Every structure is written in C-alpha cells, then in structure tokens.
Amino acid sequence: MNEDIKNLKIAHEAEEENQKLKWLDFAHAQDKTNSDYIGMVTSDSEFKTQSDEKRLEAMVREQLRMEFPNIENSGSYEMLVDAVMYNIKRKQLQAMDDIEIE
Numbered sequence: 129m130n131e132d133i134k135n136l137k138i139a140h141e142a143e144e145e146n147q148k149l150k151w152l153d154f155a156h157a158q159d160k161t162n163s164d165y166i167g168m169v170t171s172d173s174e175f176k177t178q179s180d181e182k183r184l185e186a187m188v189r190e191q192l193r194m195e196f197p198n199i200e201n202s203g204s205y206e207m208l209v210d211a212v213m214y215n216i217k218r219k220q221l222q223a224m225d226d227i228e229i230e
Contacts, residue, residue, distance in 0.1 A: 188213060189209055192208065
C-alpha cells in the first residue's frame with residue numbers, strides 16, 4: 129500500500145509538471161503570436177509612409193511660403209496645401225498605374 133501511495137504521488141507530481149509545461153508552451157506561443165500580429169498591424173513601412181508624407185507636406189508648405197509671401201496668414205492656406213498634396217498623390221497613383229499596365 130505504501131508503494132501505491134508513492135506511485136500515486138509521483139504520478140500526481142508528473143501530471144502537475146506536465147500541466148505547467150503545457151501552460152508555458154501556450155504562453156510562449158501567445159507571446160510569439162502577439163508580437164507577429166503587432167508587427168503586421170504596425171509595420172515599419174506604414175510609419176515610413178507617414179513620415180514621408182509629412183516631410184512632403186512640409187516641403188509643399190515651404191515652397192508655397194517662398195513663392196507667395198505671407199500666404200500662411202491667408203484663410204485658404206490650409207485648403208491650398210491640401211489641394212497640392214492631393215494633386216501630388218493623384219499623379220503618383222497615376223504613374224504607378226501606368227507602370228503596372230505596361
């Protein structure tokens with residue numbers, strides 16, 4: 129009977145260790161999955177695109193200030209910047225479409 133209790137205790141400890149290992153495997157898989165998902169959702173290319181767009185907008189604003197002094201004080205300045213940015217993006221998309229078609 130004493131031998132059965134030892135075997136039961138060993139089996140119980142082994143089962144507890146097995147459950148701990150399963151939990152650690154699961155937690156490790158979740159960490160990897162979460163980091164992959166976060167990397168996919170917030171890719172570096174998205175950040176690079178946003179920074180490129182902000183840099184382009186800053187260049188447009190500077191060029192407008194140089195060509196038209198005191199235009200930034202005008203009420204339509206922001207609409208003008210938006211229009212120029214829109215035209216640049218539209219031309220970029222058209223150029224990309226022309227490249228893909230040929």
